[in-house]
Amino acid sequence: MDKVIEIKNLCFSYPDGHQGLKKVNLVVNPCESVAVIGPNGAGKSTLLLHLNGIFRGNSIVKICGLAVEEKNLKEIRKKVGLVFQDPEDQLFSLNVFDDVAFGPINMGYSEPEVRQRVAQALEWMGMGGYEQRSPHHLSVGEKKRIAIATVLSLGPEVLVIDEPTSNLDPRSKWSLIELLKQLPMTKVIATHDLELVKALCGRIVVMDEGKIVADSNTEDILDDIILLKAHGLAH
Amino acid sequence: MKHSFIDEYSGLDSFIHRLDPRTKLIASFAFIVAVVLTPASNWRVFAFYFCIIVTLLIFSKLPPLYVLKRSLVIFPFVLLVAIFIPFFKDGEVAGSYNIWLWQVSVTYSGLFILANVVVKAWLCILALILLSSTTRLDDLLKSLKQLGVPQVMILILSFMYRYIFVLVDEVMRMQQARDSRNFGGRRLHQLKTIGNMVGTLFIRSYERGERIYAAMLARGFDGQVRTLHKLSFKQADAYFGAVFCLMLIFPCVIWW
Numbered sequence: 001m002d003k004v005i006e007i008k009n010l011c012f013s014y015p016d017g018h019q020g021l022k023k024v025n026l027v028v029n030p031c032e033s034v035a036v037i038g039p040n041g042a043g044k045s046t047l048l049l050h051l052n053g054i055f056r057g058n059s060i061v062k063i064c065g066l067a068v069e070e071k072n073l074k075e076i077r078k079k080v081g082l083v084f085q086d087p088e089d090q091l092f093s094l095n096v097f098d099d100v101a102f103g104p105i106n107m108g109y110s111e112p113e114v115r116q117r118v119a120q121a122l123e124w125m126g127m128g129g130y131e132q133r134s135p136h137h138l139s140v141g142e143k144k145r146i147a148i149a150t151v152l153s154l155g156p157e158v159l160v161i162d163e164p165t166s167n168l169d170p171r172s173k174w175s176l177i178e179l180l181k182q183l184p185m186t187k188v189i190a191t192h193d194l195e196l197v198k199a200l201c202g203r204i205v206v207m208d209e210g211k212i213v214a215d216s217n218t219e220d221i222l223d224d225i226i227l228l229k230a231h232g233l234a235h
Numbered sequence: 236m237k238h239s240f241i242d243e244y245s246g247l248d249s250f251i252h253r254l255d256p257r258t259k260l261i262a263s264f265a266f267i268v269a270v271v272l273t274p275a276s277n278w279r280v281f282a283f284y285f286c287i288i289v290t291l292l293i294f295s296k297l298p299p300l301y302v303l304k305r306s307l308v309i310f311p312f313v314l315l316v317a318i319f320i321p322f323f324k325d326g327e328v329a330g331s332y333n334i335w336l337w338q339v340s341v342t343y344s345g346l347f348i349l350a351n352v353v354v355k356a357w358l359c360i361l362a363l364i365l366l367s368s369t370t371r372l373d374d375l376l377k378s379l380k381q382l383g384v385p386q387v388m389i390l391i392l393s394f395m396y397r398y399i400f401v402l403v404d405e406v407m408r409m410q411q412a413r414d415s416r417n418f419g420g421r422r423l424h425q426l427k428t429i430g431n432m433v434g435t436l437f438i439r440s441y442e443r444g445e446r447i448y449a450a451m452l453a454r455g456f457d458g459q460v461r462t463l464h465k466l467s468f469k470q471a472d473a474y475f476g477a478v479f480c481l482m483l484i485f486p487c488v489i490w491w
Contacts, residue, residue, distance in 0.1 A: 052453055106454060
């Protein structure tokens, strides 16, 4: 099992006919940190939603060798932890514990294991002791971390995060980056925060208008000012 | 933005806070049934029940002013329903007035019933305030579930409580955005703007619902809601339940 994510010729159209993705090809290897960057509306979020089968396009997406199909969904959702952009959407329970435990309970783990996983996930995000707090009383930075903890509790092989640093002040942003750095699993991060990319990712995929327009290591892409300008990532 | 929550004081600590939510739920329900079933003429029983609820409120360490303010909420509803009773009830006339063409008269027995309705409603709302302010809402919902309330109802209540403030925030932001662009003009135009806001809010909520569902799917949701049960009856619950029931029955036995 050498490829964590393998996407061949993925196309996707929204119900209103707008074509979100056009022939996307992407391979991600184990323990890579890949940044997906691009201007607003480039299809980054749409691509991420394909990685655990929320959207299913007309072509083959494989996660750890498993095709994204109905029968594999449960297994795939265990392997791919998807964190949404707005933590208000991710945190729907009345307290933090229930939210972080939601995934493991759905996966059918026993009660002691669920508790252990929740404790571990909160520990990883530096949020131990927040179990009984209500999500609507937390700050945006805390919400973001809890949102990431809700998928870490599943023990995913791939962590897929949409805009982890949007709406964060610099201090919360950098502490979040430090926390993410320590996590050993493969990461796919959609963002347009180039500081985050530089600090965290070894490889960049540039998307624009539903297509992948560049795919290379971080230094090469960040040095290519012409490319960044052409796709609205620098001015 | 800051909002008040119905379980604002549920973080306090008292023996009432520590009781199992199910005990509190059943006790509140029993109290309400007892209050409603007590005949209107039995004033001593109402006074006794009032003493019980006040004692419990003192034990619970809730700020008295907060409880009083909260309990006033019930009056508009009660008055709306019951205000006409004194005018329609037959009996000894307490006063009669001429209003334009009509002659209206108020009867003693009607006033008596009105007072009784108000007292009963007030006692009930005090019991509910005690329940909802000493119990975290998620515990309350859990206990409702264990007492057999359908899962769908529990889910609706829990999502409502989770997202109502997100929604209120959204409305407030929209209003601010509207006001800062100098909302004014003719009345018809204002109505149109408000209509648009309601529409936008509906679409946004709908889309948020879709995103929340996607977030649930992403963590393995398959239509089944599973939770860890951790509520447990303690000895204190048994004692409280027994004493409370005796207190409810006691006045009926001696004053009926």
